[in-house]
Amino acid sequence: MSIPENILCSKSHEFLYDNGDNTFTIGLTDYAVEQLGDIVFLELPEEGMDFKKGDTFATVESVKAASEIYMPVSGKIINVNTSAVETPEILNEDSYEKGWLVRIEPTGDIESEQADLLEYEDYKEELE
Amino acid sequence: MTKETFLHDKHTALKARMVDFAGWEMPVQYTSIIEEHNTVRENVGLFDVSHMGEVFVSGKDSVEFLNKIVPQDISKLAYEKAVYCQLTNKNGGLIDDLIIYKLGILEYLVICNASRIDEDVNWIVRNSKGFDVKIDNRSHEYSLLAVQGPKADELMRKLGLTTHQDSFTIKPVEIAGIKVLVSRTGYTGEDGYEILTENKNAEFLWDKILEEGQIFGIKPIGLGARDTLRLEAALHLYGNDLDENTTPVEAGLSWSIPKDKKEYYNGKEVIEQQLKEGGRKKLVGIKMLDKSIARHGYDVYYKGEKTGVITSGAPSPILGANIALAYVNNNDEICTGTIVQVMIREKFHDAEIIKRPFVQKRNRVKF
Numbered sequence: 001m002s003i004p005e006n007i008l009c010s011k012s013h014e015f016l017y018d019n020g021d022n023t024f025t026i027g028l029t030d031y032a033v034e035q036l037g038d039i040v041f042l043e044l045p046e047e048g049m050d051f052k053k054g055d056t057f058a059t060v061e062s063v064k065a066a067s068e069i070y071m072p073v074s075g076k077i078i079n080v081n082t083s084a085v086e087t088p089e090i091l092n093e094d095s096y097e098k099g100w101l102v103r104i105e106p107t108g109d110i111e112s113e114q115a116d117l118l119e120y121e122d123y124k125e126e127l128e
Numbered sequence: 129m130t131k132e133t134f135l136h137d138k139h140t141a142l143k144a145r146m147v148d149f150a151g152w153e154m155p156v157q158y159t160s161i162i163e164e165h166n167t168v169r170e171n172v173g174l175f176d177v178s179h180m181g182e183v184f185v186s187g188k189d190s191v192e193f194l195n196k197i198v199p200q201d202i203s204k205l206a207y208e209k210a211v212y213c214q215l216t217n218k219n220g221g222l223i224d225d226l227i228i229y230k231l232g233i234l235e236y237l238v239i240c241n242a243s244r245i246d247e248d249v250n251w252i253v254r255n256s257k258g259f260d261v262k263i264d265n266r267s268h269e270y271s272l273l274a275v276q277g278p279k280a281d282e283l284m285r286k287l288g289l290t291t292h293q294d295s296f297t298i299k300p301v302e303i304a305g306i307k308v309l310v311s312r313t314g315y316t317g318e319d320g321y322e323i324l325t326e327n328k329n330a331e332f333l334w335d336k337i338l339e340e341g342q343i344f345g346i347k348p349i350g351l352g353a354r355d356t357l358r359l360e361a362a363l364h365l366y367g368n369d370l371d372e373n374t375t376p377v378e379a380g381l382s383w384s385i386p387k388d389k390k391e392y393y394n395g396k397e398v399i400e401q402q403l404k405e406g407g408r409k410k411l412v413g414i415k416m417l418d419k420s421i422a423r424h425g426y427d428v429y430y431k432g433e434k435t436g437v438i439t440s441g442a443p444s445p446i447l448g449a450n451i452a453l454a455y456v457n458n459n460d461e462i463c464t465g466t467i468v469q470v471m472i473r474e475k476f477h478d479a480e481i482i483k484r485p486f487v488q489k490r491n492r493v494k495f
Contacts, residue, residue, distance in 0.1 A: 037145075037352070038162045040443045041421055041450075043473070059473065061421050063161040063443055064352055 001030055001094035008114060009123035010072040015096070016117060019103070026072060027100040028060065031127060033091050036062040042088040044080045044101060051075060053113050058101055060091070073113040075104030133178035134271050134330040142348055149351055150243035152179040157350040164353035165445045168316050169487075172277035173349035174337050177315075177322070178330065179242035182270045183249060186235045187261035192391070194228065194236060197255050199376060199385045199393050205230045210296040210311055212384055214376045215240075215248060220395030220402070221372040222379065224248050225364060227313060229298045237298070237309075239272075241366045255394070271330035275337060276320030276357075279344040284310070284321055286340050293321075304336040315354065317361025317489050356442050359451060362413060362484035368424055369411065369439040369453050375399055378407035378455070380484070406458045409436060413484040414452040414468070420477045422452040422470045429469040429476065430462055438470060446487045452479070 007015045013032035017025040033039060041061035051057045051071045058069040080102050084090055091099035106113075118126060130153045139146060144155035155176065157164060167173050185194060194202040198213040205211050207230055215223040224244040229237040240248045249265045256263055275283060287303045289310065298311035306329045314320035325333055338346060355365070364370050370379055375398060377385075382403055416422060422441035427434050441452030452470075456462050464483055469476040 035145075037157055038160050041419055063356060064156070066421065066423060 001096060003030065003120060004096050007096075007120055008072070008117035009120060010070070010117055011126070012070050014069060014072045016072045016114070017096075017100075023078060023103050023105055024073070024075065025100045026102050026104060028069065028091065028095045029123070030095055031124070033095045033099070036060065036067065037092075038063050039088045039091045041066075042085050042091070042101075044085055045077050047077050047080060049077045050107060051077070053108060060088070069101065071104075072117055073104075073106055073110055074108030075106045077102050078105050079103035131179070133176055134327045135176045135178060135334050138331060138334050139176065139348075144348070144350060147351070150179065150241075152242060154179060155348070155350040157352045158348050161350070161352035161356060162445050164347055164349045165356050167345065167347045168277045168318055168349055168353065168357055169446060170278070171345035171347075172275060172279040172283050172341055173316075173347055173353070174334070174341065175274040175276065175349050175354060176271075176334070177274050177354075178271040178327075180272050181238075181240040181242060181245035181248065181265070181267040182272075182324065183238040183240065183245075183252065184231075184236070184264040184266055185238060185252075185261055186264075187259075188234065189259040189261050190234045190236055193256060193259040193261045195389075195391045196259075196393055197252060198226070198228070199389065199396070199399055200228075201386045201389045201391075202228065202236070204386075207232070208297050208299055210298055210313055212296075214381065214384070215251065216376065216393065216395040216399065217251075217372060218394050220375040220377075220398035222366070222370045222374055222376065223251050223372060224366055225370060225381075227311075229311060231298070231309075243367055269327060271325050271327050273323045273325070273330070273333060273337065274314055274316075274320060275323065275341075276314045276316040276318050276349075278319060279346075280318070280320040283337070283341050283344050283346065287337065295319075304333060304340075306333060308333070315363055316357040317363065317485060317487060318357070319489070355440075356445065359440055359442050359453070360444050360446055360485065360487040361489070362453065362486055364453075365440060374409075374455070375402055375407055377402035378409050378411065378458075380411040408458060409455040410458045411439075412454055412456055412462065412481045413486060414438070414441075414454050414470070414479045415447075415482045415486075416450040416452070416470070417467075417478040417480060419450070420470070420472050421450045422454070422472065422477075422479065427471045428454050428456055428479075429471065430456070430459070430466070435459065435462065435468065444486055451482075451486050453484075
């Protein structure tokens, strides 16, 4: 899968992508889905729900276990990827373009909330 | 410090994802759990299960002694045969589940779970007072390889197995020129063999089996698929489905306990009473009716009240549904076809009690 440019990653392996229209896309990094293995179940929030940075907003299940997914920044859910809920295995193919999870409108101070997120190269380096 | 099997370098060379399992660094998957699962159901897979324990029991009182520590009747175990047993405490609770093999006159091999070797050996030694037996834990000397799947028999013949071997038998044979003990047992719900070898031969045998198995579509299989395979076959996992507060009767293992064994064994009063009246709880098979997955520790409800707990749960690649094992109150109303609810992340999800095993063995071999 190709890695979009300018994504930011959290230490708990979510990515945040600035769509440029005051909305952001959130999903799991390629490292996260590789570590999870076969993804078989995905539970996403409903549109309109509000979450604070660090809140659990979704659950992903591999064959082995269930894992919580956390908000990298505060935001209101404006769009969920229903095709990822129906065919969660697309996350293993491509967790960015096809297997993104939600789109949000930020509700907090986006600048300061992004401060602890890492650029992709730095994120990869941290993993090694 | 985590322990490593003698095949550790083979796993890392195959880029397996390694995890800690009962203090051992073991491969959880090489490529994909689902792919590995299907390989064992359709073709044949190779497992490193060297972390399991091998305890040899020999001596004049071996039969009497083994008969004291398991509910099964070891006096009826014939030469080169194997029997599935449980190690029970005085209350009938499960210290471990085991396979006992008769290797010779007054010579037995006990294969036990990796996570329970120390507890088992302590218990076995403590119980041996007054018996003329020798107990020899040789777990560190042996590697154990499992060859499982419908093509396991063909592969074993290619590796040099010349005689027919019934299910639940063990024989000293030569495989790829190496003297080994081969038993027709496994933990997958498929036909298969387990090969017990001295550590020094483990790597050679591993490579040889993968090489000769290529034409059968063999793959190395990790503990992830081992878990989904055993769950489809509704085989218990100690620590998940079995523990010291659960009896063999409650665990649905009454079929393995002779009703006419005269000798005393640990927990006999409780087990005999439960054989007649049932236990406090009972093990059931569960199929989720939506896409959710029941996991170990989730609560099970019936008619709005908590009735039990999930002990193992995972997707079944063969059924295309999510399955689980659970203990529920020993209530006659809760039986095959009953709808119960599993509490998952604070929401109820409907599930149906279904028959075990979830997936039938397609390739039955004679007992």
